[in-house]
Amino acid sequence: MNxxxxxxxxxxxxxxxxxxxxxxxxxxxxxHQFPDGETYLRVYDNCIDKQAIILCSxxxxxxxxxxxxxxxxxxxxxxxxxxxxxxxxxAYMRQDKQFNSGEAVSSRYFAELLSNQFDWLVTVxxxxxxxxxxxxxxxxxxxxxxxxxxxxxxxxxxxxxxLLVGPDNESEQWVAKVAQLANAPYIILxxxxxxxxxxxxxxxxxxxxxxxxxxxxxxxxxxGHTMQATIGHLLDKSMSAPVCIGTHGIFADNSYxxxxxxxxxxxxTSNSILHFSNQIDLSSLIAESVSGLI
Amino acid sequence: MNxxxxxxxxxxxxxxxxxxxxxxxxxxxxxHQFPDGETYLRVYDNCIDKQAIILCSxxxxxxxxxxxxxxxxxxxxxxxxxxxxxxxxxAYMRQDKQFNSGEAVSSRYFAELLSNQFDWLVTVxxxxxxxxxxxxxxxxxxxxxxxxxxxxxxxxxxxxxxLLVGPDNESEQWVAKVAQLANAPYIILxxxxxxxxxxxxxxxxxxxxxxxxxxxxxxxxxxGHTMQATIGHLLDKSMSAPVCIGTHGIFADNSYxxxxxxxxxxxxTSNSILHFSNQIDLSSLIAESVSGLI
Numbered sequence: 001m002n003x004x005x006x007x008x009x010x011x012x013x014x015x016x017x018x019x020x021x022x023x024x025x026x027x028x029x030x031x032h033q034f035p036d037g038e039t040y041l042r043v044y045d046n047c048i049d050k051q052a053i054i055l056c057s058x059x060x061x062x063x064x065x066x067x068x069x070x071x072x073x074x075x076x077x078x079x080x081x082x083x084x085x086x087x088x089x090x091a092y093m094r095q096d097k098q099f100n101s102g103e104a105v106s107s108r109y110f111a112e113l114l115s116n117q118f119d120w121l122v123t124v125x126x127x128x129x130x131x132x133x134x135x136x137x138x139x140x141x142x143x144x145x146x147x148x149x150x151x152x153x154x155x156x157x158x159x160x161x162x163l164l165v166g167p168d169n170e171s172e173q174w175v176a177k178v179a180q181l182a183n184a185p186y187i188i189l190x191x192x193x194x195x196x197x198x199x200x201x202x203x204x205x206x207x208x209x210x211x212x213x214x215x216x217x218x219x220x221x222x223x224g225h226t227m228q229a230t231i232g233h234l235l236d237k238s239m240s241a242p243v244c245i246g247t248h249g250i251f252a253d254n255s256y257x258x259x260x261x262x263x264x265x266x267x268x269t270s271n272s273i274l275h276f277s278n279q280i281d282l283s284s285l286i287a288e289s290v291s292g293l294i
Numbered sequence: 295m296n297x298x299x300x301x302x303x304x305x306x307x308x309x310x311x312x313x314x315x316x317x318x319x320x321x322x323x324x325x326h327q328f329p330d331g332e333t334y335l336r337v338y339d340n341c342i343d344k345q346a347i348i349l350c351s352x353x354x355x356x357x358x359x360x361x362x363x364x365x366x367x368x369x370x371x372x373x374x375x376x377x378x379x380x381x382x383x384x385a386y387m388r389q390d391k392q393f394n395s396g397e398a399v400s401s402r403y404f405a406e407l408l409s410n411q412f413d414w415l416v417t418v419x420x421x422x423x424x425x426x427x428x429x430x431x432x433x434x435x436x437x438x439x440x441x442x443x444x445x446x447x448x449x450x451x452x453x454x455x456x457l458l459v460g461p462d463n464e465s466e467q468w469v470a471k472v473a474q475l476a477n478a479p480y481i482i483l484x485x486x487x488x489x490x491x492x493x494x495x496x497x498x499x500x501x502x503x504x505x506x507x508x509x510x511x512x513x514x515x516x517x518g519h520t521m522q523a524t525i526g527h528l529l530d531k532s533m534s535a536p537v538c539i540g541t542h543g544i545f546a547d548n549s550y551x552x553x554x555x556x557x558x559x560x561x562x563t564s565n566s567i568l569h570f571s572n573q574i575d576l577s578s579l580i581a582e583s584v585s586g587l588i
Contacts, residue, residue, distance in 0.1 A: 029396075035546030036516045037354035038386055043396040060331035066356040073403040078396060092332055102323075102337040102372060109367040116410075222330045252329030 003294050004045055006075070008056035008068060013271040014088060015055060017283035022290060027052065029074075031067055041070050047078035051294060054085050057273045059250055061091035065113075072117055084120040084293055088272030088282060089220075089248045093127035111137035120293050124272055124282055125219040125247040143289045147219075147247040147270055147282065148174070152181030154268065154280045155215055159243055163187065163212035167230040171218075178217050185212075189233060201233045213265070214242035221246035221269065224255030231262045241265035249275045297588050298339055300369070302350035302362060307565040308382060309349060311577035316584055321346060323368075325361055335364050341372035345588060348379050348412075351567050353544055355385035359407075366411055378414040378587055382566030382576060383514075383542045387421035405431035414587050418566055418576055419513040419541040437583045441513075441541040441564055441576065442468070446475030448562065448574045449509060453537055457481065457506035461524040465512075472511050479506075483527060495527045507559070508536035515540035515563065518549030525556045535559035543569045 006027035007015040019026050031041035052075045056068055072083055092110035095103070111134075114121060120141040126134060134142045155162050155178070164186035166175035172188050179186035187209065192200045203209070214234050216227050227244055234242055241263050249256070249269030256277065259267055270280040300321035301309040313320050325335035346369045350362055366377055386404035389397070405428075408415060414435040420428060428436045449456050449472070458480035460469035466482050473480035481503065486494045497503070508528050510521055521538055528536055535557050543550070543563035550571065553561055564574040 031398075033356075034388075036385075036514075036544045037356060037546075038388065039356060039398075039400065040389065041398040041400070042394060043398075045396075062327075062331060062333060062357055062360040065360055069407065070398045070400050070403055073406075074396070074398040077399065091330075094328075094332065095334065100336060102339075102368070104325075104333075104335040104337075104364045104368040105371065106333065106335070106364050109364055112367075113363065220330075250330045252331075 002050045003053060004047070004050055004080075005053045005055060006071060008054055008064065008071060009274070011274060012055055012057065013274050013278055014086075014283050014286065017281070018055065018086070018287055018290070021283055021287035022053075022294070024053065024294070029071065031071070039067050039070055041067065041074055043071075043074050043078055045078070047075060047080045050080055051082040052080045052084070053290065053294065054083065056085065056087055057089040058087045058091035059089050059248070059273050061110075069117060082119045084122065084290070085114065085118045086122045086286060086290065088124050088270075088286065089250075090121075090123040090126045093131075094129070096130045107131075108137050112139070115139040122286060122289055122293070124270070124286070127219060141293065143293070145282075145285050145289055147280070147285070148178050149181055150270070150280055150282065150285055151217060151245055151247070152178050154245070155182040155184065158279075159213050159215055161212045162215045162243075163209050165189065165214045165216055165230065165234065165242065167216070167226050174219070175217060184215075185209075189230065203233065203237045203239065206237045206239065210239060213240050215245060216242050217245045219246070220248045220250055221255060221259075221267070222250040222252045224251070224259050227264075228255075228259055228262045231259065231264055235263050243268065245269070245280075247280075248272050249277055251275065296344045297347060298341070298344055298374075299347045299349060300365060302348055302358065302365060303568070305568060306349055306351065307568050307572055308380075308577050308580065311575070312349065312380070312581055312584070315577055315581035316347075316588070318347065318588070323365065325365070333361050333364055335361065335368055337365075337368050337372055339372070341369060341374045344374055345376040346374045346378070347584065347588065348377065350379065350381060351383040352381045352385035353383050353542070353567050355404075363411060376413045378416065378584070379408065379412045380416045380580060380584060382418050382564075382580065383544075384415075384417040384420045387425075388423070390424045401425075402431050406433070409433040416580060416583055416587070418564070418580070421513060435587065437587070439576075439579050439583055441574070441579070442472050443475055444564070444574055444576065444579055445511060445539055445541070446472050448539070449476040449478065452573075453507050453509055455506045456509045456537075457503050459483065459508045459510055459524065459528065459536065461510070461520050468513070469511060478509075479503075483524065497527065497531045497533065500531045500533065504533060507534050509539060510536050511539045513540070514542045514544055515549060515553075515561070516544045516546045518545070518553050521558075522549075522553055522556045525553065525558055529557050537562065539563070539574075541574075542566050543571055545569065
């Protein structure tokens with residue numbers, strides 16, 4: 001069965017490589033907004049007896065949902081039998097419980113919306129905080145891929161004497177894994193509370209690491225507040241300017257500029273979301289997984 | 295059973311009147327966008343054994359869909375049994391067939407999305423062009439209300455010697471109906487084609503109507519191009535500056551300013567979509583219908 005790959009965010013950096021690595025054809029379509037804000041969309045392919053992949057990173061998700069559902073439904077109407085979604089960045093994973101009564105658990109509603117419409121889903125480093133697996137909320141065939149190996153590979157190739165740094169105990173599992181894969185040491189910052197407002201953050205064995213390049217790794221760089229604070233703590237202790245790595249560079253509230261101004265040596269992201277900081281290519285990771293689904 | 299009315303577009307002009315006329319309580323909730331573009335929402339009401347109405351006009355629909363679905367799902371999660379939607383303006387009614395192969399018939403997908411989630415739907419003057427009834431695409435209890443009587447009432451009270459004017463034969467049915475209800479005469483402009491590019495538009499019996507105030511009526515004023523052309527034809531024949539009435543004032547592409555600049559005497563809309571041209575109140579019409587559904 002022939003497979004067509006439709007890229008909803010037009011210039012997505014993964015498009016061309018996925019087309020090559022999966023040996024699929026790029027789907028041809030266009031869409032635009034009518035003056036009244038509705039989406040017009042037209043598919044130009046013969047879809048009979050074909051299957052489709054839609055590639056769309058779901059950062060800034062609200063405005064993408066209607067075009068995404070319209071594309072999906074148009075493909076089905078044109079005869080496509082099976083439609084999968086590659087969302088290198090998956091949205092609405094954070095509101096995973098009611099912190100206060102009456103709060104929306106939007107992760108569940110969003111999961112239901114996509115599950116009802118797509119046949120399969122592939123994503124990278126979804127924000128699985130309280131959920132252990134996408135299967136807890138997504139009722140469709142899915143793959144949650146880990147970027148840690150490709151991040152580790154980038155560190156090995158680009159950072160001399162890397163020292164992975166986790167900002168708190170919660171981050172240890174993830175930081176330890178990247179450190180192991182990069183064959184590098186890691187430390188976790190510790191907080192000492194002196195009274196209500198006085199929290200001291202210390203860097204363990206700081207003298208031992210002064211020659212290393214600190215590397216901060218997170219799944220998402222959104223507002224970047226935690227990373228920004230961590231940079232401050234490291235520089236306070238006279239450590240070198242750290243390299244900041246995020247799988248997904250959301251960069252809300254000008255966080256790229258803020259992190260650089262705070263003393264980051266460099267900020268690096270994967271190409272899950274188009275940004276000039278993209279240095280880590282996810283195409284092989286995604287292609288390998290998707291080839292088992294089409 | 296108690297009923298709560300949640301207004302998604304915060305300052306919707308119909309909110310207060312519907313709360314009074316339906317004897318319901320306004321629902322209390324807030325929502326905002328996280329820096330990453332996701333919607334946070336929280337409901338503050340005790341929802342057990344209650345039903346809910348969501349009031350939301352669906353102009354500029356794409357950005358409203360996620361907040362709408364999140365509110366609906368949060369209400370259900372909080373125990374609401376039945377949720378209806380009052381969408382004074384209903385979106386995605388125009389793409390009702392494939393004009394070209396491969397085109398999205400978005401009216402069907404949007405109808406399916408809402409039908410799967412809501413228990414009932416009330417709207418005013420939906421753009422039923424090729425569909426004869428909402429039931430052709432909406433699979434839920436629904437009411438498509440006609441604004442013609444309230445528009446006619448406004449004309450009677452505000453326009454001296456009104457003459458309803460339809461821009462083409464397609465408009466005759468609608469124009470004739472408003473004219474009859476307003477107890478006013480109407481004319482339909484006719485086109486005479488002289489060769490490929492030379493189309494003359496004539497006003498029938500123009501001498502007879504020079505003392506009248508032309509009234510142009512349409513369901514939606516979107517880009518307003520047809521209305522703008524009609525104003526031009528009337529002024530060309532030395533008729534008075536026309537009053538332009540639209541049930542729904544979308545006013546895309548600065549059409550309000552363009553229509554006024556083209557010589558409209560006044561532009562009047564219903565309060566389906568908040569705009570300073572709102573002069574026609576739909577609250578009684580809607581309340582009467584909704585009271586049969588709750």
